[in-house]
Amino acid sequence: MNKFIPISLINLTPLQSDESVNSEIHIDDLEIINNIQESIGKGGRRNIIDILKFLIPNLLKQKILNISNPEIHLRISGDGRNVGRKVKQVMITFAILNNKNNLYYPENHHTIILYPGIEKYEILQVALEQLIIELRTLKEKGLKDHQGREWKIELYFSSDWKFLAICLGLNAANSKYFCPWCEISKEQQGDLSLEWKINKTINNIHQNYKCYRGHIRPAIFDMIPLQNWVPDELHIMLRITDVLWRLVIDELKSRNTWGNKARDVIIEEMKRINVRFHFWLEVGSSTWQYTSLMGQDKLTVLQHFNLSKLFPHSRAIQIRNLWDNFYLLHKAMKDFNTDAKMFSNDTHAWLHQFLNSDFYQASDITPYIHVLVYHIPEMIKIHNHFGLAAFSCSAVEKKNHQQVSHFFKKTTKDGGGGKNGKGRKSAILDILEHENRMLYFYNCNEIESIHLPKRLRI
Structure with a gap:
């Protein structure tokens, strides 16, 4: 051979x-x-x-x-x-x-x-x-x-995201101009009156990569059209789930309920849903670290973690609804029959819910959330012959x-x-x-x- x-x-x-x-x-x-x-x-x-x-x-x-x-x-x-x-x-x-x-x-x-x-x-x-x-x-x-x-x-x-950004010659995801497909800046993420579409082209990047802010090197794969650079649905789920979990921990801290009791409750609830999870302190640090979960475990937490063990009942219902709606988006993203327009409406509704005064701020929006709301609907429409799951x-x-x-x-x-x-x-x-x-x-x-x-x- x-x-x-x-x-x-x-x-x-x-x-x-x-x-x-x-x-x-x-x-x-x-x-x-x-x-x-x-x-x-x-x-x-x-x-x-x-x-x-x-x-x-x-x-x-x-x-x-x-x-x-x-x-x-x-x-x-x-x-x-x-x-x-x-x-x-x-x-x-x-x-x-x-x-x-x-x-x-x-x-x-x-x-x-x-x-x-x-x-x-x-x-x-x-x-x-x-x-x-x-x-x-x-x-x-x-x-x-x-x-x-x-x-x-x-x-x-x-x-x-990291590998894609490197190959596209783009800044890191935490930079001001972070998006591979459009020219949004971090300051504009909370402005829901703006609509973002794929407006960059690989030809422009090939001719002069500096024509788009955030591009710091020539693209490596400059023969592949930019609409064919497709986000990985697996990492969209993983990273947004990470954000939702981190925001729960942050809220516990802001409520002054973050302590040994809360950590014990989390560990017990993880055991109940058969997810291996633990907390620990690094040597010389006062910040608690916790287990980085694999994909299936993250989905299990997203679906089945009982938030009422950590929050008042009404608040637990609010957070659970946000989580459930994201899980539905995750399923729809992988479904070959998903309608791009309907998915766009649902992602925009979810972002409005995310930014509701009862929830989070524009600074909590991550690049993966931006891509989910504004570019995944486009990708579903462009690549409907294969479905987005084909790019997992x-x-x-x-x-x-x-x-x-x-x-x-x-x-x-x-x-x-x-x-x-x-x-x-x-x-x-x-x-x-x-x-x-x-x-x-x-x-x-x-x-x-x-x-x-x-x-x-x-």
């Missing part, structure tokens, strides 16, 4: 210095952390055109692609898993949106670039250099497969987590295997070779032809 889809190494060693600390740790296994750290500076890549040519025959056979309509919708995604406090495993993948019924499976997101290190513009520029050339070729010339058939390629991009990064995150947990847990690190530190190749190569093998098995139907051993009872 490595002959059909060669694996190349990328040297990123000179670019990896960074003092930032991961705010949230996804993997804390010491062996994995050590193995990742020893692999820093060594990346791997596969050619997206090679992989596409290998995939096309089976996609035609499954009637996912149709030669009478020779167009492939190609989604690029990026993810960085936090391994310990200092390192990430950064993965770039692509998926074929034509295969929309199977995008929830990690194996349908194909790794094209992989490196341990950090999400940083300068590193991504180098790591993605060849991919950028390939994508520009696909955009401008299309693809000719092994049978000489020509395919038109439509490109898309989806990731969490859940499968990409799962794939990255699985690969790190498996391949860096084994002693396959550079420097392993004997006293001389030789004899074992890097886990990066192991991962990409494993992907090549899986491509062969899935696309050549080898798995179905393997005869499993039978047990005989005598």
